[in-house]
Amino acid sequence: MGAFDELPEECIAAILSRTTPVDAVRLSLVSKTLRSAADSDAVWNHFIPSYPDFIETIVSKSPTFANIRTKKAVYLALCDRYIIISDYEDDNARKSFQLDKKSGKDCYTFSARFLDFTDSMLGFSCSRNIWTLTPDSRFTEVAARADVGWTDFLINICGRINTIDLSPNTQYAAYLVFKVIDVIGCSRPHVEFSVGVGNDHDDVTNPCYHTSKIVCLYRNYQGGANNTVVGLQSSIVRSDGWFEIEMGEFFNLGLENEVKMNVFMEMKDGNQNTRLLFEGIEVRPK
Numbered sequence: 001m002g003a004f005d006e007l008p009e010e011c012i013a014a015i016l017s018r019t020t021p022v023d024a025v026r027l028s029l030v031s032k033t034l035r036s037a038a039d040s041d042a043v044w045n046h047f048i049p050s051y052p053d054f055i056e057t058i059v060s061k062s063p064t065f066a067n068i069r070t071k072k073a074v075y076l077a078l079c080d081r082y083i084i085i086s087d088y089e090d091d092n093a094r095k096s097f098q099l100d101k102k103s104g105k106d107c108y109t110f111s112a113r114f115l116d117f118t119d120s121m122l123g124f125s126c127s128r129n130i131w132t133l134t135p136d137s138r139f140t141e142v143a144a145r146a147d148v149g150w151t152d153f154l155i156n157i158c159g160r161i162n163t164i165d166l167s168p169n170t171q172y173a174a175y176l177v178f179k180v181i182d183v184i185g186c187s188r189p190h191v192e193f194s195v196g197v198g199n200d201h202d203d204v205t206n207p208c209y210h211t212s213k214i215v216c217l218y219r220n221y222q223g224g225a226n227n228t229v230v231g232l233q234s235s236i237v238r239s240d241g242w243f244e245i246e247m248g249e250f251f252n253l254g255l256e257n258e259v260k261m262n263v264f265m266e267m268k269d270g271n272q273n274t275r276l277l278f279e280g281i282e283v284r285p286k
Helices: 009-016 021-027 032-038 071-080
Strands: 083-086 094-099 106-111 116-119 129-132 142-145 153-162 170-181 190-197 209-216 243-252 258-267 275-285
Touching: 009 021, 009 032, 021 032, 071 094, 106 153, 153 275, 170 258, 209 243, 243 258, 258 275
Parallel strands: 190 243
Antiparallel strands: 083 094, 094 106, 106 275, 116 153, 129 142, 142 275, 153 258, 170 243, 170 275, 190 209, 190 258
């Protein structure tokens, strides 16, 4: 490494900026010269999202980032904790942003207020959601489907994101984040997910990638024997106490396009003690 150490620090920094965050940290342990270059803003500025005025418009507005001075510290902070971004038109319609620690790729979670809820039986915007506060959610409000137990219900949930907001050349997956309270008597606890990239299936100039699957929303219900859930993908418990289940995946080429994420849910023969909470949809590297 002697000859490498003799290079100007800005040259070393330029080389390291073309690696990965993990590589930069590992190489910083080799020598003092590499450590100085690897810790420089010139390196870590390449690992932070390059959106116009990202630091000024997003990070600087978060109180937890007020005293962070270096780009490396900003990167590590964005990996350790999320920041909340409000919609310009509706302050309750929020999303969270975070970086994947190993890859530095962008991760978003869209709150329930960002999503479209449609009651398929009635054919119009669902009015049976109750927006409620819960202390273990990152968002101000979550959607509570409180009438699950009274009647059969059929509901669509739709979320959208533009691929230019995500890291290019990256395989992503979408996850529904939810909770099920007092699960009793649900005879059909399975839902259909679909994830599509592209605005028009019939437009050959704008090819659409689409996946769909049937999953078991929550396996540990008390509805008795039900062979329809055997072998289906089921949800897992997250570190924050919420459940998540993968909806589908897609590859972001870096071209501007729309990703549409749908949940089609049908539950019958419910029980009045059953309640669903929807925190949102998370999109993160696969």
